[in-house]
Amino acid sequence: MDPVTSLERIAFLLERSLAPTYRVRAFRTAARVLTGMSPDEVRERARSGSLESLKGIGPKTAQVVREALAGDVPGYLEKLEGEADAPWTGGGTELRALLRGDCHLHSDWSDGGSPIEEMGRTAAGLGHDWAVLTDHSPRLTVARGLSPERLRQQLDVVAALNETWAPFRLLTGIECDILDDGSLDQEPELLERLDVVVVSVHSKLRMDARSMTRRMVAAVRDPHADVLGHCTGRLVTGRGRPESEFDADEVFAACAESGTAVEINSRPERLDPPRRLLRGAVEAGVLFSVDTDAHAPGQLDWQILGCARAQECGVPAERVVTTWPLQELLAWSREGRVPPRVADA
Numbered sequence: 001m002d003p004v005t006s007l008e009r010i011a012f013l014l015e016r017s018l019a020p021t022y023r024v025r026a027f028r029t030a031a032r033v034l035t036g037m038s039p040d041e042v043r044e045r046a047r048s049g050s051l052e053s054l055k056g057i058g059p060k061t062a063q064v065v066r067e068a069l070a071g072d073v074p075g076y077l078e079k080l081e082g083e084a085d086a087p088w089t090g091g092g093t094e095l096r097a098l099l100r101g102d103c104h105l106h107s108d109w110s111d112g113g114s115p116i117e118e119m120g121r122t123a124a125g126l127g128h129d130w131a132v133l134t135d136h137s138p139r140l141t142v143a144r145g146l147s148p149e150r151l152r153q154q155l156d157v158v159a160a161l162n163e164t165w166a167p168f169r170l171l172t173g174i175e176c177d178i179l180d181d182g183s184l185d186q187e188p189e190l191l192e193r194l195d196v197v198v199v200s201v202h203s204k205l206r207m208d209a210r211s212m213t214r215r216m217v218a219a220v221r222d223p224h225a226d227v228l229g230h231c232t233g234r235l236v237t238g239r240g241r242p243e244s245e246f247d248a249d250e251v252f253a254a255c256a257e258s259g260t261a262v263e264i265n266s267r268p269e270r271l272d273p274p275r276r277l278l279r280g281a282v283e284a285g286v287l288f289s290v291d292t293d294a295h296a297p298g299q300l301d302w303q304i305l306g307c308a309r310a311q312e313c314g315v316p317a318e319r320v321v322t323t324w325p326l327q328e329l330l331a332w333s334r335e336g337r338v339p340p341r342v343a344d345a
Contacts, residue, residue: 001068003042006077007031007061012122013080015298018268021113024296028114030061043069092308095290095315098323099303101130103227104175104198104263104291109154110135111143112295116154116170117161122297124168130326131300132173132196133158137185139177140202146174148187155193169326171195175229177202182218184225191224196333198263198291200229201244209245216251220260226333227289227321228255230265230272237269248277252284259336261287261321266306267299278313287338288320318342 011027033056034042045051046069051062060076067074073081106112107119116133123131135154136145146154151174158172173196177185184191184199191197199219207215220228231251232243255262262281265272270293273281281288290306292299303322310320317323318341321332331337 001071001073003065003068004031004034006064006068006074007034010064010074010077010080012298012301013077013084015296016084016301017080017298024113024298026058026061027064029056030058030065033057034065088304090304090308092304092306092311095307095311095317095320095323096304098317098320099128099290099307100325101128101132101171101322101329102292102294102300102303103132103173103196103261103289103322104134104229104265105131105294105300106135106175107133109150110140110145114297116157118297119294119300120161120165120168120170122300123170124165126300128168130169130171130329132171132198134173134175134196134198137174137176139179139185145177145185148190151186151190171330173197175200176225178215178219180204180207180215182215182222184219184222188224194224195330196226197224198227198229199225199260201231201233205233205241205244207244209247212244212246213250216246217254220251220255221258225258225260227261227263227291229263229291230267230270230293231262232272232274232277234272234274235269236271243274248273248280249284252281252286255281255286256284259287259332259338261289264288264290264306264310264315265293266291266302266304267293268302268305271305271309275309275313278309278315282314282316286319287332287342288315290320290322316345318345 007027008031011024014024046066051057064074107116136143138145138147172194175198178201234243235241292302294300328339
């Protein structure tokens with residue numbers, strides 16, 4: 001067993017199960033510490049019992065390293081793998097098998113917990129052909145939203161990574177705040193350069209229904225908007241948060257008219273939109289995007305939750321943009337063209 005691989009796999013499984021951030025960070029930090037050392041030094045420290053003297057290595061992570069170096073599956077990893085292997089009975093496996101990518105994920109450039117490279121590498125490892133990096137826009141300061149200058153810097157970073165990742169491709173994007181008047185929180189010139197733009201409401205979620213409807217309709221009709229993110233803003237776990245009020249029929253009709261996809265957000269605490277609205281969106285004829293809204297690598301494995309709800313509510317697979325090959329996705333997001341099989345359906 002490779003110690004770094006073991007530590008990273010434990011972190012992935014903890015992230016997928018929504019374990020506390022501090023616990024995940026312990027294993028990701030330990031993996032990074034070992035990555036900066038030679039294999040011989042790691043083995044010698046394990047032999048001499050000095051692993052714990054390294055900053056970022058604690059008793060539990062050191063034990064994982066020693067067990068891996070001994071050629072064993074670390075006990076903690078074996079326990080987590082056993083829990084992860086429990087049969088999934090929630091449905092959605094047929095749609096999940098068709099997915100090619102994910103239109104909504106975050107890195108540590110905004111409020112995610114891992115570097116861009118780690119998020120991209122994990123998406124590729126899950127079998128995706130492409131994924132879209134969508135860190136937050138400037139107004140969301142609590143999430144370290146990207147200023148125009150930081151976003152330009154990020155575009156260069158993504159371009160450099162893509163030179164080493166073929167055939168997988170990390171697409172450029174943003175989760176752009178929908179401002180009070182329905183305008184988008186980023187320079188239009190920069191939005192034009194991006195591959196995919198997710199637009200979401202993050203403020204004044206209790207706005208009156210008429211104003212919220214106008215706000216959302218204006219946003220989805222913006223020529224730069226590609227995906228309407230977590231449309232009700234609800235939270236269904238913990239203290240929870242109620243749905244924003246708006247005329248869903250009017251908003252979904254605007255999405256269908258403009259070609260903006262409605263996101264099926266797979267985060268366990270969101271599962272947005274609710275089933276009744278998801279069925280209404282199917283009737284409205286919109287496109288869909290099954291996304292994770294991942295803020296950590298392990299959360300990229302949550303798409304099965306969105307797929308289960310999509311299948312339950314009769315979402316046609318051909319209208320799910322995350323099932324499309326890269327060139328079809330870009331033809332839609334860049335030029336508004338949908339595949340003939342979708343247009344003819």
